[in-house]
Amino acid sequence: MKYGFNLAWRLFKHEAKRGELTIILFAIILSVAAVLSLSLFSERLQGALTAKSAEFIAADRLLESDKPVDPSWISKAKEMGLDTTQQVYARSMVFGNEQMTLTSLRAADDGYPLKGQLKTSTEAFGLGEVTKQLPATGEVWAESLLLQKLALKLGDKIEVGDKEFTLTRVITDVPDSGFSVFGGNPKVLIGLQDLAATHITGPGSRVDYTYFFVGNSADLDDYYDWLRPQLNREIHSWQSVEDDDSRLGRSVGRAEQYFLLASLLAIVLAAVSIAVAAQRYSQRHYDPVAIMKTLGASKQLVQRIYLYQISFITLLGIVLGSIAGFIIQQLVVLAIADKVNVSIDVWHWRPLIIAVFTGMICAVLFSLYPLLKLFSVPPLRVLRRDLGAGMSSRVLQFAATGSAILLLMWAYSQNLQISLILFVSGIVLVCALLAITYGLIALGRKLGQGKMGAWQLAWARIKRRAMDNSVQLISFSVTIMLLLVVLVMRNDMVSQWRDQLPEGTPNYFMSNITEQQRPGLEQHFTQLGVETDVFYPVVRARFVSINGEKIRTEISKEDEEQKDSGRNGLGREANLTWSDTLQNENEIVAGKWLDEWQTGDEYGVSVEERLADRLNIKLDDKLTFNIGSEVVSVTVTSLRSVNWQTMQPNFFFVLQPEAMQGYLPTYITSFHVPTQDKAKIAQLMQPFSSVTLFDVDARINQLRDIVDQVSVAVEFILVLVLIAGSLVLIAQVQASMDERQQELAILRTLGAKGSLIRASVIYEFLIIGSVAGLMAAFANELTLYLLQSQIFEMQGKLHFEYWIIAPLVGAVTVGLLGAAGCWRLLALNTSQLLRKMV
């Protein structure tokens, strides 16, 4: 036992000192460093993004309730170290300037908002500034829309319920106001202390109570565990930013998936490099094993020596890799500090555990087969040098490494689907590559014929080293493919994000534009240099029956655009629009869009899917609307899913244009005014006081801000993976260079010119690099298609440019690396080369 350890330690020490362990040690360091830096960075980044997203619900967690909750729940939260506050929402009529309008009233308690910022200004449509306080007793703050609707100015009195308030500030941004363009009625904010005096929360009124909680996630989880048994699903709803289905939520979610993907690919990269290194390591030790066995070492002793040695290497690799990974991550965080505020104060253990686990599993599982081979080297090799390992089973090797990779990916991602996608693509690639390699060899027999020059030498080597080359080709291809996946995925994702909110995205919406106002408004806007977007015609109608069966039509206090909980009917007048074209982010989920509808007796209508579900509307149902005294009946031709979070007007009912001829619509449109030109708004709107203006500028800026931050983060992840991948490529070329050493020495000894040897090696690597690049491009398409369609919910597309770029870049990179490695070997003189071979 002792001797095994001593011998292993001695071998390890000397080999490490002499640089013989560099490749395998480097592979382990790389895998641990890549996994640690990526997962630590993404964990911290996710923390930062979650914190940022938390601003959009003004807290880390929300408890929504139809009734005030038991005060002990709140005191328990405080006891458990959480910050809390609350807000009461109600829809209420507000009277001012001898007019009245429906508003969305918020009565906020001290501390609101716990996350994010409340911004106010001193003029309607003015630039907001961060406001720390809340309205004092007797004061009210309101959105510009209210000032516009009721022609109010600061200092005016308004009545909310039974209490009179003084309007003291204009709200420009409320953190938790959602992303719907038509956020409903103007928001009005009062202090919670004034709510009772308004008497609007009496019996029968529809009031929502929201409780905000902030704290560290462990405390929040503990609190929820305590709270959960007491919640009633009918009236309580617990929410966190992760539940956020908004575009922001999805962007962050997608980014998280991307980080996960990148980390998984880093694991695969690490696995590939360790597998290559372990194979090389094992081959280098054939002689020592044969010698030890000849000198009487039992198989058991040999096993012990090498298991010890692998443990030493793994341990050192993990320690160095952890340090390197931590430093890399720290550097990245510092480098992007001005763009994304990622906290480096919080230490996360999970990434370290994952990294150490990955290093260990990779080192153990991927060196298992090479080690088994090593143990089987016969002692007779001391006399017959051509004898290799006694054991050889490619099937076992592929099965062992394959299942190890799959297990690692699955264990790490806890997502079988994403793991299987990457794995299956990998298998397809490996099979294709094996076929290609043998095809190449056959081709090489033809191409490599003729007088022996660099080209012929290159082909001869490829042919002779068929199996080694196929392993090498596979590892190059997998590496290039993984880099392509990360690169192309990032490009597709970021461009899609940017496409959603391009420069000039409308940040103001107008409704209630009459037919008569429309030409004047367009002219006025054009004169002031502002372009208006599409004008959507809208007719207000009362939805009265489905298939002749009457539905309840009374207007409830519920705002249907924001909530889905109404069951009896639409609850208010419907906005009908008509169009031949399906809007963006609307998707037909059943039936046919209106342009494919064969008009018979009745015209068609497309209904929003969730509304249809709630009101039990089916395809081919007949819907009846009352427009004034007129009756319009239409047949449901399609159901649409609608993304309500898009910054565009969306409609429950879209009718065939022919159905609405003869009705006088009002219009909804949008326009873009840069944030810094906000002052222009008053001038633009001044002649059209009856037109309602919705300001979503602040929301759009916030969204864009987050998308930019996520994009920067994704780019840095990409750079990290690219660096890791390049290092793996270098390690692979380096490993294969050592294998070529002997041949170079012989060629040199026989008097071959350096230029001939160099050219032949470069040709060889160019051929391998270009084939690997091409194969990687194909495999990349398959992987991306599966990932984008199954995981990222993105539209998959082909990337033909990479079919050219990948082989070229593969050939150039691998060729250059090969040339560099070859140059290093050729710099040695022949006798040094021969000595290195011994």
Place this chain on the structure above:
Amino acid sequence: MTTTPNVMIETKNITKVVTTSEGELQILQPISFKVKAGESVAIIGASGSGKSTLLSLLAGLDQVTEGEIFLGGSPLHSMDEEQRARLRGEKVGFIFQSFMLVQSLTALENIMLPAEIAGLDNAKQLGQDILEQVGLAHRGNHYPNQLSGGEQQRVAIARAFITKPKILFADEPTGNLDAANSEKVESLLFELNRDSDTTLVLVTHDPILAKQCQRQLNMQGGVLTDVTSTDAQSAQQQQAS
């Protein structure tokens, strides 16, 4: 077990057949001979005659197709790989044409290797002593590729003798050396062999080196014949076959 006392190696009709792509190939015809303890025997023959194959069988590095081999009285032919390794560790030393030193161990550590494998506690001391004997005390910390061919072979000889083996197998020990180094290595080899009373089996195609052994066996096309002139040995050979 039917071995003659005082006989260190005894073979009885051993053959070696290998399978090639063109069918079976008999490398060794039935061979029987004995080597006494302390005797030095040279196996000579041209390249490809089968002498290295015979050496590999005698040392237990490979297995016979048919026949029996006794090494120090132990039936090598019926042992498995592990038992043969143990036997080698206890009784056998090796010297190879290509030295076969572990490249990542120093000269001293290479020498210590068999002693450590055998579990000897004083491996280092033994190593240093024998390193001095072969005249390389000052090179103990050098790696094999920092030594000349002659020095490497002297390290290999030191390694072979550290455990005081009963039998030493040498495969072309001077095959990779120049004349001057060959001479040095040869004299060292025979000197240590004499001092340790080791049985030496030496494979070579160098007739001068072979002459230094007490007996010479000639291998030709897988057939072994004794070419030693002494009558006693001749008689012994006949008796054995």
